Amino acid sequence: MAKDFYGELQLGILGGGQLGRMFIQEAINYNVNVHILDPDKNAPCRKLCNHFECGSLSDYDTVYNFGKDLDVITIEIEKVNVDALEKLEEEGVIVYPQSRVIRLIQDKGLQKQFFKQNDIPTSAFQFISNVDSLKTANLSIPYVQKLRKDGYDGKGVKMIRTEDDLSKAFTEPSIIEEIVDFEKEIAVIVARNDKGEVKTFPMVEMEFNPEANLVEFLISPSTYSFEIQQQAEELAKKIANDLQIVGLLAVEMFLTKQGEILVNELAPRPHNSGHQTIEGNFTSQFAQHMRAIFNLPLGDTSARSNAVMINLLGEEGYEGLAKYEGVEEVLRMDGVYIHLYGKKYTKPFRKMGHVCIVNADRELAISNARKVQEILKVIA
Known part of the structure; x- marks a missing residue:
């Protein structure tokens, strides 16, 4: 890079939510000047960055003007104006992940095509342009319908289990996918720098909230066989290189009951499936992302200990100024680390924070995490 890394580079992040907040905490260690663009004037990053701008992430002029005087731009959310990022790249601003990668991953249909073209195992799928094409689909009910664009944290996903569910189906362009009879949902986070160095974090096991359809409980490292873990990590490396x-790239996968691994979705940024790395690994996902985008040597991804991550979600029936119950009680437990995201208002299933529970005894880490889930609540 043209400037010395330490203390002079101007880094822009599109999105000022919890991922940006945790990334800033790492960037501070290297004196990186962080600029944030977010549409929410009360975004979690607003008081932590060197410069905060309230504005639309999808507006061309806003994104272009935000980035034109910066050295490097990265994202914490995929829903951004890629045309503006392409123009900035043409003018010499470094954009990582690259605009072409963001454009592909923004569209779940293009993701699926990418998997097919590169021999990456995934579930059977079909493109759907409108409701009428659902009625003549080649895939038989039941199946999963996903909006091609703008879905996140379980939004933009519907289960079509019966003919009656077609009346509630998405009308926008979407894909339908064969329902996978999986044993476990797993994930691997992989990092790649501009030198081509690639490293994966150990495979993790995930449990999802059935109502909100987002990660509720994560266990690291996995206890599945070496062969399965190696297969998942090699698959993530292949995708990063392809x-x-x-x-950083988060690769969410299904492990089927037959022992097959199928790739579900990609996220080109720090991810919910990597929060446990802050306390559980020698290098956190946020430190690794920074190393990757600044083309520094990638860090040691080994696990320090067993780590369980639980999301703190807004409780059902509560909406308004956030209030946290049970904080003192869970902090009396050994190996409990609370991360609150600085969100002023709560609502049902909103991500308000996470807790990491570490212990040399895996079963004790899991049982302590279950206790934290019962005790710590976000209400209003």
């Missing part, structure tokens, strides 16, 4: 991505 994409030639620079930065």
Whole structure:
């Protein structure tokens, strides 16, 4: 890079939520000047960055003007104006992950095509342009319908289990996928820098909230066989290299009951499935992302200990100024680390924070995490 890394580079992040907040905490250690663009004037990053701008992430002029005087731009959410990022790249601003990668991953249909073209195992799928094409689909009910664009944290996903569910189906362009009879949902986070160095974090096991359809409980490292873990990690490396991505890539997968691994979705940024790395690994996902986008040597991803991550979600029936119950009680437990995201208002299933529970005894880490789930609540 043209400037010395330590203390002079101007880094822009599109999105000022909890991922940006945790990334800033790492960037501070290297004196990186962080600029944030977010549409919410009360975004969690607003008081932590060097410069905060309230504005639309999807508006061309806003994104272009935000980034034109910066050295490096990265993202914490995929829903951004890619045309503006392409223009900034043409003018010499470094954008990682690259705009072409973001454009592909923004569209779940293009993701699926990428998997097919690169021999990456995934579930059977079909493109759907409108409701009428659902009625003549080649895939038989039941199946999963996903909006091609703008879905996140379980939004933009519907289960079509019976003919009656077609009346509630999405009308926008979407894909339908064969329902996978999986044993476990797993994930691997992989990092790649511009030198082509690639490293994966150990495979993790996930449990999802059935109502909100987002990660509720995560266990690291996995206790599945070495062969399964190696297969998942090699698959993540292949995807990173096929994409030639620079930065972090979260690869969400299904492990079927037959022992087959199928790739579900990609996220080109720090991810909910990697929060446990802050306390549980020698290098956190946020430190690794910073190393990758600044083309520094990638860090040691080994696990320090067993780590369980639980999301703190807004409780059902509560909406308004956030209030946290049970904080003192869970802090009396050994190995409990609370991360609150600085969100002023709560609502049902909103991500308000996470807790990491570490212990040399895996079963004790899991049982302590279950206790934290019962005790710590976000109400209003």
